[in-house]
Amino acid sequence: MLDILRQIVQEVHSAEGLDQALQIIVRRVRDAVGTEACSVYMREADSDRFVFRATEGLNSEQVGLARLEPGEGLVGLVAAREEPINLEHAESHPNYRYLKDVGEENYHAFLGVPIIHQREVLGVLVVQQTDRRRYDESDEAFLITMSAQLAGVIAHAQATGAVDGESQGGEEAAPAKIIGIPGAPGVAIGTAVVVSPGADLFAVPRKQVTDRRAELEAFREALAAVQNDIRAVSDNLRGEMNTEDHALFDVYLGILDDSTIGKEVAALIKDGQWAQGALSQVMIKHIRHFERMEHSYLRERAVDVKDLGTRVLAYLQADAASREQSYPDKAILVGEELSASSLGEIPREKLAGLISVRGSGNSHVAILARAMGIPTVMGAVDLPYTRLQDRELIVDGYHGSVHLNPQPELRRRFQAMLDQDLAQSKDLELLRDKPCETLDGYRLPLWVNTGLMIDVSRSLEQGAEGVGLYRTEVPFLLRDRFPSEEEQRQIYREQLLAFAPRPVTMRTLDIGGDKALPYFPIEEDNPFLGWRGIRVTLDHPEIFGAQLRAMLKANAGLGNLRIMLPMISSVPELDEALALIYRCHAELVEEGLEGELPPIGVMVEVPSAVYQARAMAQRVDFLSVGSNDLTQYLLAVDRNNSRVADLYHSFHPAVLQALSAVVAAGRLEGKSVGICGELAGDPRGAVLLLAMGYNVLSMNATSLPKVKQALRSISYSDACVVLDEVMQMEDANQIVLQVERLLGSRGQEQFVHVPLA
Missing domain, CATH: 3.50.30.10 (Phosphohistidine domain)
Structure with missing residues (x-):
């Protein structure tokens, strides 16, 4: 069954659109299960009705016409329950609904399974049999597996149909x-x-052109260039390969011949498709044709076809690059x-x-x-x-x-x-020089997160009072090697000068996870729980030391540097990092550097740091919560995975409890506590952070005026009241609604963005 599953999924992947994909599914599933009829009903997004979209065994003339209302019939019941229904006598079920002209009146056995993608029912896959029999467990398991495997493919094909103007009944394309x-x-x-991207056949956009002759000429020139390249390689290797192996080059030239693939591409160009898109469509069709072949030797020819198409595409893209893009x-x-x-x-x-x-x-x-x-x-x-x-x-x-x-x-x-x-953006410009102060006079500094020089002017334009997070890894990401100590000094000096005398908090190198350096790859099965942040730099004191020295040198004569350590998960880890900072500073003082050791802080972004926040606060000058990672680790949700992104919620009660605990720990040691995650840049989150007692909120520059406006519209006591209320709640969505009610009652409805569809 596994081989059949793979073959069906591969065929569906190769389909040109949704209708073709569904037809492949019903035909192949009917054969695999050994049943008499297989059909697919797809849900209409705007009406929630289920449309008869494909069949093998029933009346195909009713495809696109027959419909069931939400919850109607056995199909509607499968969708509503979001689970399979397996019946020996379908017509005796109270939910049975006879669809006229579909041709199912002689079928008794029924098995329907939902097709679910990202928690949404896309449709229902149904098999039917004239005999009164219950489909066995293996059939049911196969259909469940099939629908789960194909749900993503169908969703993609459905979106492709919407783009191409296909609809479920011939009318205007559905949203x-x-x-x-x-x-x-x-x-x-x-x-x-x-x-x-460069020379990727599967990433070429489809585009219509008016100058078909120019596109045709460009294609023929690219084709000739690749043929010449192959002949040159063939000549160079003639004496080093036997005759049989060398004949492969003739096969390559034959594939690119004007009478075969070249002819197909030219025909699409003459129909108005641009050369790159025509080449992509034809080559992908042939690649998938070879990939579906049963003989392994022929399947491997798909690699050759892909390579040849990529070579032609590279020439076409080089030609297009020479023309100015509008x-x-x-x-x-x-x-x-x-x-x-x-x-x-x-x-x-x-x-x-x-x-x-x-x-x-x-x-x-x-x-x-x-x-x-x-x-x-x-x-x-x-x-x-x-x-x-x-x-x-x-x-x-x-x-x-x-x-x-x-x-x-x-x-x-x-x-x-x-x-x-x-x-709103124009109105907020007027707030630039006004303080972030509540109606009852509570003052809360707003800082910015930066990483590029482009951030500097924008941050200052928005009235930033300091930098709560400067991402030092950005200059590392933009190079093909580690920047030298002097190169780093110049970069850091530029940032410190731009914001002086405002404080600039520089986070030491934070790579790993989803931030890999091209010249320092980190290959791990679970990178977010692996070698990242302070763990990397402590293992490489030569990298860490050079960065610390560059920061301390850049701060000479300015005194607005703050150093922040990322991904600290234990006190011994912090002690080790602090020892290296102290050593670097002492060495530079011996070399003649003037200036005190700058304030040093810890990023609280893993659960263990929440519980040891007080012990860490005893050793450093400030704490700063990285709420993005902290939320991810507390909820065990990868925020970069769209399949579970809706489970990542910054207002989760557990997250709020952790944030409150960190502030309390810092307060007990008399240390400043800031936050530099996305929650700080959300006006709703800022209300709660204000009430918790955070000393600094740091965010991207675009969010700063919005947060300032929201906090200036409420009183500190307002925020404390709503915090007391939400800390008793158990649902993140209810918490958000409660904060939104406060902002709405203070005339700040513009900060509440409800999904429109």
């Missing part, structure tokens, strides 16, 4: 919502510009894995939003997007991004979703939210 991870807050409505207004960059360099290629005034199929909220591009105030969605794994070129999209960076084919009403509501954000 689709793709769930990802919030990367940077805000709303963007604009035109997709697909960014494809971007539409309100461009939304879309790619499999966006990089910082792709942001730099587009004029800032034209960039409206970002969508990355891969990546996390902590990836470099997401950090940069937050600094630049660009609404961003990361980890949109179901998005058929190669088909989105020139399509209008809605990016909801608040909730991490992308909307395709939105209904007019939904688009109007997002436009209203966007207009509100723009108006």
Whole structure:
């Protein structure tokens, strides 16, 4: 059965669209189970009705026409219960509903299983038999396994159908919502510009062109270039290979011949497809054809076809790169894995939003997007991004979703939210020079998180009073080697000078987890619980020492440096790091460096540090909570995994209890306690942190004026009352609602962003 499962999944992966994918499923499942009929009913997103979408054995003329209301019939019951239903006499069940003209009146045995993706029922897979018999456990287990395996594929195909204009009944394409991870807050409505990586056949966007002759000429030139390359290699190896092996080069030339693959690509170009897209479609079709072959030798030829197609694509991309790229207004960059360099290629005034199929909220591009105030969605794994070129999209960076084919009403509501954000942004500019002070005079400093020089001017424009987190790993990530001590000194000096006399908190090198250096790879099965943060630098004192020395030198004559240690999980670990800092400072003093040892702090971001916060506070000058990692570790939820992203909740009662405990520990030792996670930049979270007694909130520059506005609209006593209320609650969503009620009652409804769809 495992081989059959793999074959079906592979075939479905190769399908061109949802209808073809569903037809493959019903045909192959019917044969695998040995039954008489197999059908798929798909749920309509806008009505929740179940549509008869594919069948093998019933009346195919009713596909797209027959429908069941929510909860209606056995199909509706399977969906409502979200579990299989296996019946020997289906017609005797009280939920049985006869669908006219579908042709199931002679079928008695029924087995239906739900198709569920990301907790949402997409449809129901049904097998039926004329005999009165109950499907056995192996059949049921097979269908459950099949639906679980195919749910993601179907979701992707469904989104692809929405992009391509396919619908469930021939009418206008249905709206689709793709769930990802919030990367940077805000709303963007604009035109997709697909960014494809170098020479990747599977990442080429589809695009129509008007100058077909130019595209055809570019393709033929690229084809000829690759053929010449192959002939040159063939000539060089003629004397080193036997005749049989050398004949393989003739096979390669034959594959690229104008009468075979070349002819197919040319035909698509003549139909209006651009050369790169035409090549991609044809080569992928042939690659998948070879991959499905049973003979291992023929399956391996797929690698050869892919290599040849990649070579032609590389020439086409080189030719396209020589021509100037134009971007539409309100461009939304879309790619499999966006990089910082792709942001730099587009004029800032034209960039409206970002969508990355891969990546996390902590990836470099997401950090940069937050600094630049660009609404961003990361980890949109179901998005058929190669088909989105020139399509209008809605990016909801608040909730991490992308909307395709939105209904007019939904688009109007997002436009209203966007207009509100723009108006609010202008109003917030007036707060720049005003203090963050509550109505009853409670003062709370707001600092910023930085990592790039682009952050500096934006942070100062927003009225930042200091830097609560400077990510020193960013300069390391932007290089192909470790920066020297002098290079680091210059970088740190620039940051310290820019903010002087305001304090700048520099976190020592924090790599590992989802932040790997290309020249210092860390391969681990579970990187978030592995070799990262202080664990790496303590194991490499030569790296740690050079960074500490660079920081201390950069601080000479300024005195606004604060050093912060990441990922501390025990007191002995902290003592070891402190000893190295003291030693580096003593050595520099001996070399003539003037200046006191700067304040040293600990990041509280693992559960063990929460329980040892007081012991750590006795050894350092300040504590700073990294609420992103602390929430992740407390809840055992990878915040970068879109499958469980909805379980990652900063307002979880356990998280709030931990945050309160850290403040209490710091207060007992008379030490300042700050926080530099995303919760600090959420106006709702800031209300609770204010009441808990945090001394500093640090956030991305874009969030700073919003938090200031929210806190200036309430009193400290208001915040304390709502904190007392929520600390008795057991549900994160209820906690959020309670804080939102407070903000709403103080005229701050603009900070409450409810998902629109």
